[in-house]
Amino acid sequence: MPWPLSRPGARLVGGCCGTTPEHITHMRVALDDPARPVPSLLRLPGEEPQAAHLANMLPPTRLARRLAEGQFVVSVEMSPPKGFSAERVLAGAATLQAAGANVINVADSPRARMRMSPWAVCHLVQTQLDMETVLHFPTRGRNILRVQGDLLAAHALGVRNILWSWAIRPRWASIRRRSILTMWCRPA
Template identity: 35%
Template sequence: MLLQDKLKTKDFIITAELTPPKGTDCQTMFQVAQDLKEKVDAVNVTDSPMAKMKMSSIMAGHFIQEETGLEVIPHVTCRDKNIIALQGELLGASKLGINNILAITGDDPTRGDHPQASPVFDTNSIGVIKTVQKLNQGFDTNDNQLTGTTDLTVATAGNLGADDLDEEIARLETKVTAGADFIQTQPAYDLDLLKKFLDKTNHLDVPILIGVLPLTSYKMAQYLDQNVPGVEIPTSILARMKGKKAAEGVKISSQFLKQVSDLINGIHIMSANRSDILLDVLNEVT
């Protein structure tokens, strides 16, 4: 069953995430996808995250589907392409057999490995969502008719640890109104924070997949807590990670998921191509 169908039937959905190579060797990417194939419904394919150049998310996603049969959700950012190129890329993705995308604004190029690159930002994630829905209806953003339509499901990102949660919820409402089909969130570690987010998004009639990022070290936990907007690591978890490695992070994530599984529509699990860690967590909870 396609992800599109599972979203409609309200099945519990599990997605994972991987990053394309910085080069043309796709073997590691294929192996991770193959490892995850029996455990997840689809895999997100990042689009040069942190503005560090990688293979095209759409092309990498196409290669993954061709090589492994695992359904993909390529990220589509507004950082690198104007509205003409974005629409062309979405048309091409649909023709390649890609059924889903995640619309995100994208990171500032000055943060990446090509700081001299010119940022485009012709639109934002809401604009991409609207664009997808226009293409699905057979028109471009200027209402010119297409010769053949797309059939793309579009996801959007949610930040359950936003400094102003009410503002974040209002933005999610706008995204859903624009046509977002489901939401994938930033990693969650705090049960009370998650419950507050779920209570405030209960009226949104789309599935919400809660982000899970297993910790691999105390240093990683500190970095996320201090430097990543929207991610808060409770002091109890920071204390548990002191002197510990990935095994403790897997245990923390597994315990958290068992606590919240009855409250959520699904999970989005991330770990920078460490399929062993992703599988360790999934084996504990599935």
Template identity: 40%
Template structure:
């Protein structure tokens, strides 16, 4: 891409992020008891296909399939020793799919264990776990990092510090909120913005949560106090069990409507989370285009055209009727177009008046506001069959916007 991620932010542009990775993998037959992150190693083609589907739908940013690729979540699957490989390969797959036409964001999610002071896991160990994951993704070649679906402000703080320990790439820091408009530990949207902005996040936002409406309400509170760009990636509502499968029922059209509200509230990164698909992202892209139409450079060439002098003909040179004007008394008779397609009587009458010395036939347009043959058609018939000149009426009725 021509401009860096931070340049896009500085120019106040709206970028579209992708949607759910897990939902798409599940739809392809991967069971929820599998480690989705491990597919980077065992089935990279499937992961790449998901990325490509989102890119075709208009995503400017795609996230790596590494949301749960930390030591604590890989350990139950016996994959903790392959942490670096899974994260590095996840970036490689995304970069191949993007082909330089989209930003690749390294996805980092919560550790799955509460940290101090709520849990027993120390902040130092949490920071080290995030560091290991971020280092592998950085060396894989991400353009930025996205910390998402965090419920504990202290945990996302450690994740943000870990990323800063690794590099100076941009960071999108997103938290999840309950239907009460606060995090699971009672932190308000305003406080989240102030803290994450103070800790050095480039973008602060909300993902997952309770669907588009809940995210929009919390975003409005963030917008009142934020001095940096905001992001919104809601899920498709709460999943419903339909014929043995968990499905999200929020439609792409519903998402598109809220995408407009997000942008109007100051959001600059819009995407989806759990339950969203390429169809949702395509709808979001359409909404973004409607609010922020792309600029196209138009090349204007000045072509010199030789001026043509119009020869104005005198009435006498245009017709026999025009030749008579001003020289003799001209006589015209008005003849109405027939009510149907039979024009024989009108033609016969025109022949008689021509023999009697009448100079022209005056044909009105729609006399008495009744449906009749076109006066233009009748004029053509009389001039060709009788040889008498016609004066054609032409009104503007029903030929303008009022009609």
């Protein structure tokens, strides 16, 4: 079974709700396929980075180092709070950290419900608990300027582990001529 994410060069993949052992087996087979083309790096025309600029690059995150060394990583997903207080999320993350979790994955608007920005939650966990986070970064609803701006914002907040995902269409995406106001006022 061909698997689309292996073509652009994915090396680390996972699943969510509904992922079965059969799905995982297919993912593993697709990633281990020696015939799988490995994409070459895209080189854009322009100047090469200067040595001084490279010296200012940040070192790899603890998560990146653990993965590069082949260490087992315990990662737990948490949802941002529905209100302005992150106390429960921080308490939960502290409990998970004490139990051995290495990283907290912060979902982006799970179940398409309004919640605190995942950037803010990542920043709070990292600064208050000194625990690394992974920001879920779906591309749905984002144009290229928004993607760039959001990534700059994450970097400015110190969020450097990003879990990028392709867009999953909302349930109402197949309905034509539906306005934002209609979607806001009436549930789908």
